[in-house]
Amino acid sequence: MMGMGTLITAIAPAIGPTFGGVVISQLGWRWIFIFILPVLLVSLVMGTLSIRQKSELRRVRFDLLSLLLIALTFCGLIYGFSSMTTRPFLSLQVAGAMAAGVVACAGFAFRTLKSSSPILDLRILANLNFAGYVLAFLLFQIASLGLAFILPNYMQLVNGSSALISGLVVLPGALLGAAFAPLGGRILDTLGAKSPLMTGPALALSSLALFLAFGRHLSDAGICGIYVLYMAGMGMSSGNIMTTGLGRLDQRMQSHGNALFNTVQQFAGAVGTSVSAALVAAGQSGAATQAEGTAAGSTLAFGMLLVLLAIQYLTVIKVTLKPFPTPGGR
Structure with missing residues (x-):
């Protein structure tokens, strides 16, 4: 499976x-995004019509802070890595962004370990x-x-x-x-x-x-x-x-x-x-x-x-x- x-x-x-x-080669790179749009719309319609909820639904509290920490982790680390091509390592755009990502990741891990219903359980x-x-x-x-x-x-x-x-x-x-x-x-x-x-x-x-x-x-x-x-x-x-x-x-x-x-x-x-x-x-x-x-x-x-x-x-x-x-x- x-x-x-x-x-x-x-x-x-x-x-x-x-x-x-x-x-x-034939049309230019902008046309890639034009062709993708109808594919995404078809995918949205097919998913809406075909996906069924099999397990029982239950109400859980949405942890907005954890979501923000995950987003900051991704943004900081990815921006830091991508900036390595144009900036020195010990710059705000590289080392600073990576440090922000690491701190956010540590904050998310700490919050996960203290939560009874974490958005992503890192204890596994x-x-x-x-x-x-x-x-x-x-x-x-x-x-x-x-x-x-x-x-x-x-x-x-x-x-x-x-x-x-x-x-x-x-x-x-x-x-x-x-x-x-x-x-x-x-x-x-x-x-x-x-x-x-x-x-x-x-x-x-x-x-x-x-x-x-x-x-x-x-x-x-x-x-x-x-x-x-x-x-x-x-x-x-x-x-x-x-x-x-x-x-x-x-x-x-x-x-x-x-x-x-x-x-x-x-x-x-x-x-x-x-x-x-x-x-x-x-x-x-x-x-x-x-x-x-x-x-x-x-x-x-x-x-x-x-x-x-x-x-x-x-x-x-x-x-x-x-x-x-x-x-x-x-």
């Missing part, structure tokens, strides 16, 4: 870059096995969204490819990743968590090592082949990390666990893009040409993502093969 859900969420990223490349992170899967999911998403930023820019700025060609190059990998999502779920149901959770991250880690090794001289064909390998690993393991992680929680806490995974996914996307952009910009600074600078900055970003995926893989190995002892055996 989780594999099919991951498949659905993977279809749009698979088609998006190619569709965006066609629109930009006391389960170290679940926390390990959340960390692994976070790092995987940072790497994936970082690559989604780096590769099209590399092809256009280093290889001189058009936006359309860049979208077509990543399409096979994106489609394969979408196809592997239900396959990974089937493997999980048949063989257990060990096979997909050991194989998928290993494939992704190997592909990042190849990107790093050939970072200054990647052809479009090379990018396509290596990205296929990465997305096969991503599709096989990403949804299974969520499924296995949620299985470490009691049934009554799984809604909070699912909410935390979704929150982490959104945050990871912003961080992966911002940090990758900052590293690419650092490589471009002072380079003789934009192409040389982009290749150098992309190589730096590949190295950073490789380190994150190595940490992710070690974390998955720990919580899957040698889990922490927890009450109730989960």
Whole structure:
């Protein structure tokens, strides 16, 4: 079931870059937003007509302060990361924004621990096995969204490819990743968590090592082949990390666990893009040409993502093969 859900969420990223490349090449980037509007309206109507409330509703107090603290956390950290490309680290826009985000996050955590009905119960992170899967999911998403930023820019700025060609190059990998999502779920149901959770991250880690090794001289064909390998690993393991992680929680806490995974996914996307952009910009600074600078900055970003995926893989190995002892055996 989780594999099919991951498949659905993977279809749009698979088609998006190619569709965006066609629109930009033929009409201009503003038309992307024009085309999105009717899609959103159709989605709103279909959701309104088809989504049904299955569980019993109950009245709860809405915690406005917690919501504001979450918003400040996201805004501060994301603005700080994104400003790293244009401002020095010890500036109000970078270090100041990050500090505000960290303080807001600490305030939200404190309020959550004191609340009897928190908007997002962080106490589930006391389960170290679940926390390990959340960390692994976070790092995987940072790497994936970082690559989604780096590769099209590399092809256009280093290889001189058009936006359309860049979208077509990543399409096979994106489609394969979408196809592997239900396959990974089937493997999980048949063989257990060990096979997909050991194989998928290993494939992704190997592909990042190849990107790093050939970072200054990647052809479009090379990018396509290596990205296929990465997305096969991503599709096989990403949804299974969520499924296995949620299985470490009691049934009554799984809604909070699912909410935390979704929150982490959104945050990871912003961080992966911002940090990758900052590293690419650092490589471009002072380079003789934009192409040389982009290749150098992309190589730096590949190295950073490789380190994150190595940490992710070690974390998955720990919580899957040698889990922490927890009450109730989960």
